Amino acid sequence: MRVKEGTKEKDILEAAIKVFAQHSYHGAKMSKIAEIANVSIGTLYLYYVNKEDLLVKVFENLWKKLYVEIESLAMREDLGVTEKLDYLIDLFFDIFSNNPDLATVFVNEQHHVMRNAEVDVMYYHDFMAKAELIILEGIKDKKINPNLNVKVLRFFILGGIKLLLDIWAKEPKLVPLSAIRINVKTVIKKGILN
């Protein structure tokens, strides 16, 4: 039996990320994605049911990766809350550090996915729940200011990181990601830790 050439599915998704990043979801043409992926338009539809599906798959992969990482992080008993927060921030910077296009899509298209897709935002919610747990643990251990609202905190941090990733992805040379990372850690630790 003939076997589909191994890399087409991946090629298409990578092309989609590139085109979504450059033109945003609605400006992205399926013909352009096909061109970048070096396949015909019809082939896109052999691997993905439609344009929306392409975007959804990008987010599914991403949140799943993030969730797997945070899960093993949350479990580690050798780390204190301070270290866990540290690694949590690293998680985001690491996953995007060699893929600015992915960062752009992540920042600018999530609201589209959340609005329209019926599908798996499961990992997203699971990730958020774990993040909350880490913060709650910190409050219980009296390491984090207990007057801070956990939900507010997690969204504030995520929002700050997202916008910084977006700025960085547009012009990676302007401010190096390493500088951003250090500043973020400083503000967060001084801001929320006792």
Place this chain on the structure above:
Amino acid sequence: MRVKEGTKEKDILEAAIKVFAQHSYHGAKMSKIAEIANVSIGTLYLYYVNKEDLLVKVFENLWKKLYVEIESLAMREDLGVTEKLDYLIDLFFDIFSNNPDLATVFVNEQHHVMRNAEVDVMYYHDFMAKAELIILEGIKDKKINPNLNVKVLRFFILGGIKLLLDIWAKEPKLVPLSAIRINVKTVIKKGILN
């Protein structure tokens, strides 16, 4: 001479904000905006050159208002940096507090405007410049940690506030804006002030 009925231009823009918020820019139909504004489709084009123009006008109004406010804030010599930061945060929360739809549009469509519009993002840049000045003033006065990068800081804070506004606008009852505001102030002040 017949005079255009006074409120149509405003009615249309308010309807646009509502529809952009609910369906996002690309999902927003001109026919729906016309319906909400109680005018015909043709009338939209008497007051605005096209759909994009509607979105651009929303942002022009908004950033202009914000700029005017921050300008007079920056000038005040009776306030220290701590108070200025305080009022700066209030600025955002006040302007959106009775208009969640505007908050949604602000958060989710800015990247579309920045990407496509040739027009006045002038006030946006001016606003940012003023915000930077306030932070720099704080560093000079030894009130703000001088190791923090000014650009990183301003984007982090803006990003955090934006995501919180978005969450709040989706479900205003979930976390009251007043709680969000207090938490944000706490984190920022403890995080960046000496």
Place this chain on the structure above:
DNA sequence: GTTATATTTGAATAATGATTCATAAATTTT
């Protein structure tokens, strides 16, 4: 109340681009 002018209407137009599917090409089986 008739004419002139400004404003409003919404059906018709026109452009765009996602998706389909009949056909072709590649690979495997016999």
Place this chain on the structure above:
DNA sequence: AAAATTTATGAATCATTATTCAAATATAAC
């Protein structure tokens, strides 16, 4: 090497909506 099966192609289809503009309506001027 012919048949069978799977994978790939891209021109043609189809649906969607922003935008236009000839006609209608409202107001003002006389």
